[in-house]
Amino acid sequence: MPMPALADEEGLRLPVGLPPVVDAHVHLFPDRVFEAVWRWFDDYGWPIRYKLHTPEVVSFLLSRGVSRVVALHYAHRPGMARALNAYVAEVARAEPRVLGLATVLPGEEGAVSILEEAFALGLRGVKLHCHVQCFAPDAPELHEIYAACARAGRPLVMHAGREPSSPQYKCDTYALCGAERVERVLKDHPTLKLCIPHLGADEFDAYARLLERHDNLWLDTTMTVAGYFPVPLPRGALQVRPERVLYGTDFPNIPYAWDRELKTLLGLKLGDEVLAGVLGQNALRLYGE
Numbered sequence: 001m002p003m004p005a006l007a008d009e010e011g012l013r014l015p016v017g018l019p020p021v022v023d024a025h026v027h028l029f030p031d032r033v034f035e036a037v038w039r040w041f042d043d044y045g046w047p048i049r050y051k052l053h054t055p056e057v058v059s060f061l062l063s064r065g066v067s068r069v070v071a072l073h074y075a076h077r078p079g080m081a082r083a084l085n086a087y088v089a090e091v092a093r094a095e096p097r098v099l100g101l102a103t104v105l106p107g108e109e110g111a112v113s114i115l116e117e118a119f120a121l122g123l124r125g126v127k128l129h130c131h132v133q134c135f136a137p138d139a140p141e142l143h144e145i146y147a148a149c150a151r152a153g154r155p156l157v158m159h160a161g162r163e164p165s166s167p168q169y170k171c172d173t174y175a176l177c178g179a180e181r182v183e184r185v186l187k188d189h190p191t192l193k194l195c196i197p198h199l200g201a202d203e204f205d206a207y208a209r210l211l212e213r214h215d216n217l218w219l220d221t222t223m224t225v226a227g228y229f230p231v232p233l234p235r236g237a238l239q240v241r242p243e244r245v246l247y248g249t250d251f252p253n254i255p256y257a258w259d260r261e262l263k264t265l266l267g268l269k270l271g272d273e274v275l276a277g278v279l280g281q282n283a284l285r286l287y288g289e
Helices: 031-044 054-063 081-094 111-120 140-152 179-188 204-213 235-240 260-267 272-286
Strands: 022-027 068-072 098-100 126-129 156-159 194-196 217-220
Touching: 022 054, 022 272, 054 068, 068 081, 068 272, 081 098, 081 111, 111 140, 126 140, 140 156, 140 179, 179 194, 179 204, 204 217, 204 235, 260 272
Parallel strands: 022 068, 068 098, 126 156, 156 194, 194 217
Antiparallel strands: none
């Protein structure tokens, strides 16, 4: 059954006096893909509060004071990635405050060429999703993708944590995903810049330890400090190496106010320098801005 929506109050814009805020985890898709994603969430995930198409997503966040948006997408079948990459590249060309990432389906024919073409279009990294695309992080077909990202100096954002999960995925996320598999990737590809969303949910402590050991790992906060899921606030990753943590929201595919996660971060009293890094500077450094 879907999880519930929250009727929490949303702010009209970011509070005055914040350092620049970069939302490092925003989804942008063509209209028909967005609508298919929303139908899936309505049936199996949670009610989407902001059913906005790409131009509205970008306008919503920027008009509320977000300074930059990192745009993510993913392909769930072969042959989709080139069109999706071209779409996001065009969005980023039209609005320079959008940092667009590419995608590819691991194992599809010409995967490396697809990424090289995407980088030539100006896309700034790659997004993969183990749950949707049904692969393990240390699967053999991933090595050419990791190598292509490392050669180009492009970060890879990979949903490789076991949660949030659903029995409606076409694969067992607990069988595919695990911190130990990600550590193999970090060791095998030491020049790859790898970012794991959701602070590695649900293995928060394991990912905090990985963050201590590996200089090529980053985490983002997406949906894990909003108090939506019934888990304790994962403070460990925020404290171990806060310079490797990025603020992200999953906007627009969220069931609560757009600024809920931000309010929680502000309430943690992280200190001015740490807060400035988490809210924006860490993301800008990762993406070479």
